[in-house]
Amino acid sequence: MTKSLHHRACHLCEAICGLSIETETQPDGTVQIRSIKGDPHDTFSRGHICPKAVALQDIQNDPDRIRQPMRRIGSEWQAIDWDAAFELVAERLSAIQAEHGQNAVAVYQGNPSVHNYGLMTHSNYFLGLLKTRNRYSATSVDQLPHHLTSHLMYGHGLLIPIPDIDHTDFMLILGGNPLASNGSIMTVPDVEKRLKAIQKRGGKLVVIDPRRSETAAIADQHIFIRPGQDAALLLAVLNTLFEENLGRSSHLPVDGLDDVRQAVSGFTAEAMSLQCGVPAAVIRQLARDFAAAESAVCYGRMGVSTQAFGTLCQWLVQLINLVTGNLDRVGGVLCTEPAVDIVASTSGGHFNRWQSRVSALPEYGGELPVSALAEEMLSPGEGQVRALVTVAGNPVLSTPNGRQLEQALDGLEFMLSLDFYINETTRYADLILPPTGPLEHDHYDTTFNMFAVRNVTRFNEAVLDKPVGALHDWEIFVGLAQAFAAKTGASLKPSMPPEQMIDMGLRFGTYGDKSPHKLSLATLREHPHGLDLGALKPNLAARLKTPNQRIQAAAPLIMADLARFAEQPVAGEGELLLIGRRHVRSNNSWMHNYHRLVKGKPRHQLLMHPDDLQQRGLADGQRVRVRSRVGMIEVEVAASDEMMTGVVSLPHGWGHARPGVQMGIATAQPGASANDLTDERYLDKLSGNAALNGVPVHVEAA
Template identity: 35%
Template sequence: MTRNPNTGCDGDHATFCRICEAHCGLVARVKDGRIESIAPDKDNPLSRGHACVKGVNMHRVTHDPDRVQAPLKRAGAPGEFVEVSWDDALDDIAQRIADIQAAGDAGAIASYYGNPTAFSSDCVMTFLDFMRGLGSHKPYGAGSQDTNARMVATNILHGAPFPVTFPDFADCEFLIIMGANPLVSNGWLMCTPRIRHDLDGVAAKGRVVVVDPRRTETASRYEHVPIEADSDVWLLLAMLKAMAEDGLLDDAKIAKISNGWPDLLAAVTRIDLETAAARTGIAADAIRRLAADFCRAPRAAIYGGLGLCRGRYGMLGAFLLGAINAVTLRYGAPGGTRFGQQMLASTAKPFSGSYGAPFSRIGNLPSIGGKMPFAVLPGDILEPGEGRVRALFMSSGNPLLSAPGGEMLERALAALDLFVSFDFYRNETNAFADYILPTTTFLERGDWPFVAFGELQSPFLQYSEAVVHPQGESRDEYQIYCEIAHRLGMAAPTASPEKIALAQAGHLPSPRDQIDAMLREGPAGDRFGAREDGWSRERLLDFPHGVMVDDLPDDAHEWRLRISHDDGLLRLWDPLIGEEIARLVAEMSAPRDTSTLRLIGRRDIRSMNSWMHNVDKLVRSQRPVLLVHPTDAEARSIASGDIVRVRSPNGAVAFEAEVSPDIVRGTICYPHGWGHGGGWDRANRTAGGNMNILLGVGPEWTERSTGMTLIDCLDVELSLVAETAH
């Protein structure tokens, strides 16, 4: 196979997308040092010609005239910047860090880790280590708007927040999907670039049942079971009870793979199916049928997405979903739930113990996977006392449009002594930064599909060099970390004594070199030349489209080796689960205020949170509107096209309404990431409002066991502001 042209040279460059977990193969055509076009890579053996509209338009981000291409320093009010040299920026940043460190307050430096950071090997492997090297123990992250509930549930079930499981699509015959829209998201916490093909395969053999308050794109294609927003836990508990009552479970076999089933079963018996039916809007006999059909299907799995995790009982819902897979003996079974294929050498239990400490100064909330919940960051900056945050380093984030805080977050950012943003856009949040340091897009750096290596259903390898050279003065993040560290007298951007010793000896490998070593030592690796047919980065360069490692045996049946509990058994009970079920049961008698509606979010396949809205080809056909059920609209004299106001206890926002039967009565739906006012011209001309203004900030607005922001299923009021011509 022919290697790619050298970086920046004319021709077609095989690479892969790093916007989401799917990592679809791409072919970028370069002419005169610029990317002219991007197409799906038909020769990529994993994605086989699939790529969504975002990936094939990524060159419009790389060559966006609004991109930050030189270091920017604040020179006035928020959003007012001047270009400075790298040396001037880094010298000043290092001196200000040193001054803060000299004050001796270990809690004064914090970081924020945005979603795109996970898709850069440099960042995901080094950013938090760099912050620890600066003496910071306060990493805040997007996980409290995203994955934390799933991580805590997995920590209980498996003994560690990672790795997670996902359906064995190839052999599945009955799949239940809750709180996910994979035809738009491409799947969550799994690498499935051909997800529609996978789901169609399941449906052809049996059934795909989508439980969701909205008739999503996925629900429209398969079987849709509408459900009341924020009632998933009632359905899952009722299904467990029906399975047990109807004799569909084998207690002896459950005992061989798990601990705690008797405790969970005792708690489940407190749930009444009729109450669950009233809460979910799904008839009791329909719940019982769904439970029976699932148990009797030879090859079945239940899968949950982000929508399951962002309500008042997100962690409990994610746990119960895993428990159903466990008690129906789906772990490692053909067509059931499985761990990803291991491609890299690693310890058996790499993430053990990463739940709990350090706890947040505000609210005493736990860290999940080493990161603190964002909802308490504004208070951590503004509230006086020892440990108050004075400096913030933000990697690829825009929390003003993707997290809680609103006006309080703006005040907090303005109060910082030092705010440094690593980004390639001037967005709404880093308008408050002292410095914006320009970083590379994924087309300007070599990389591995590192996240995918833990989420693969089939063994696959790929490495891509940079397609084009960094634009302007942009730099890779790791290079920037090293420059700051050296100015502070650090041998390397790390707190690890082993890495410091290697750096002092001149032998510290780069993050990409470290991954190469893990590959070479792993099950498919060349063992540094000892195995002739093994793989390394150098050999992969001869296969730029990637390779399926067909001779690597499927290890799905060895799932117990991936459980971090000492006995290798799943945990189906924990005091946290008892507390959450008790809280749920205590609410059974509380009637819901029917004058309010519940607000949920959604995704658009042309959008990725807030950061791709400056690409005209993507946003010109997008129209963020509030979906309202016809009955709820009629009660408020609302018609499609009207401007309406949504009000929560925390604020109010105006949206354009669209009356739609695709949303259940009592629920309204709007996408996040809109309401632009940063340094990007096209994004600022888009319609839409910032729904995050409606979110609460502080520990009282989180799910306490996880620190998850209560984003979905907020109780809100809806009213007409202005009619439009109908």
């Protein structure tokens, strides 16, 4: 038996921690994974990993994983060869578009799409041939307000300033729990050590959350806030900065700051306190402490994006950093200069060039909000969606009103899924095409290097050989494109492997703090532990992509949304507000089939404050019924004083008890889906992003 040691990054979450993977070749030639550990020589993660990384071998060995194309005939699944599968897709999709128009085919791309570079480089090679405006992704149940804010203020949706966590003196976190998420739109391995380092150097960590989260538990200060009202708090902080002249001058070119000052003048701490549930004195002191710090970061993440005023929240986060002089400043927030620079090589994008057919929701970057997907399938008429392609996604569990989406999927004429599993969504597919596993292909993090707290780069070689008869995700897209082009007569440009595309991107990229330095794939292969390209540094002024190359502080679309905020209704009598939560051993809906991740205490319960339980005559551990406008679930409730009164919390991604799902461990521990309660009509109306937090619910005994 021969042992080998491999080095690569884990790409299951945004932290991209470096791994040392030991394999052993058996006498019969098979290769087994012996151990997965953190790589102490990794230039970025420094040996840190979380439990998800160790579960990479569980993904590889999972008996429930599909390893060949499968076609559904009635309720049965049958193997089909690749060429026949490609031909079937081309035939069915081309026929549906010929009869009903190009927009009759929809596309949904899930979160793993940005974690696999073959999907990033080649998905549009096929999907682009469909020429449909019905494109959807997990972006609009997550970070769309980030992108829209950067698009409107800085001219590019990926020009997102990142917290300089290693040098800041004051970190304010809203709607984020990096100890559970490992950072998000902040690629930051070993985040707990980095947060505690702020405190060790005399700085301060403040967390604002309706739950005393894992991150809040280590903070110097935790402030409860009413769900969905972060904009009220942020407006009050910004107003205080202006009112008390706490701002600091900035070197950046900015338009419209006086207009912002005037627009927020009525949103005082005293006026906003009643809405957000935070005392006015606490809000004002927070603003003073933030402004007084030598350097400070205001960081708002998913919890403030997935609410009714998500874009307004992200805009206010940017303005608080700008007004205090912490935008584009060491110790504040800074933009990366990645080795493969997508911002430099692409245009700023577009917003609201077209709208969804039924509810007129706006597109962003060629995608419509996923909250519109089900109604586009269910509403008859010209342009009705009749076929769907899903890529690495499970929207039944991850998008609003999952039960409505199930109804819509059941009525489609054809559905194709690229996935490993027969899950809650893909069980409706006519055809499932499985790519190679995570350790069977190489990888480069085009996305998360752009959000890293240092400028870093690495190329990840495959650990295991591609199995005979298997295809990488990018090869599947090439096969689909060739079959579809042959069927329709569409022109098709030559393709190249993703590693060649990355090599080209590297050769045009730069690093270092002096002159541009050329990189190549060959260079990265010589550095299996990755390359550190230096700390983030000020560069925003030179990278702005607005028409006049100035920051647009008073973006008209966002300023207009202040009126909608001022007119928002108050929660009804007796209603509780639902929020989600994350766990370090989970990753949305797709990490529940691995024993090492789901073992231990159950974590899919509804968390509820003891006072709220008592008021309703409920007991800890009791099974309860939770109702919203769109649906009802039954789940075990757990008393928790970490919850704010009036707030309940249910984790995202569970609910595996649907019939037809073929995932053994997951279906044995199904939990309940929070998205059977979330409302497809409850949106950030500016961006169309789903409002998954602050959903009104009623809780009663089951």
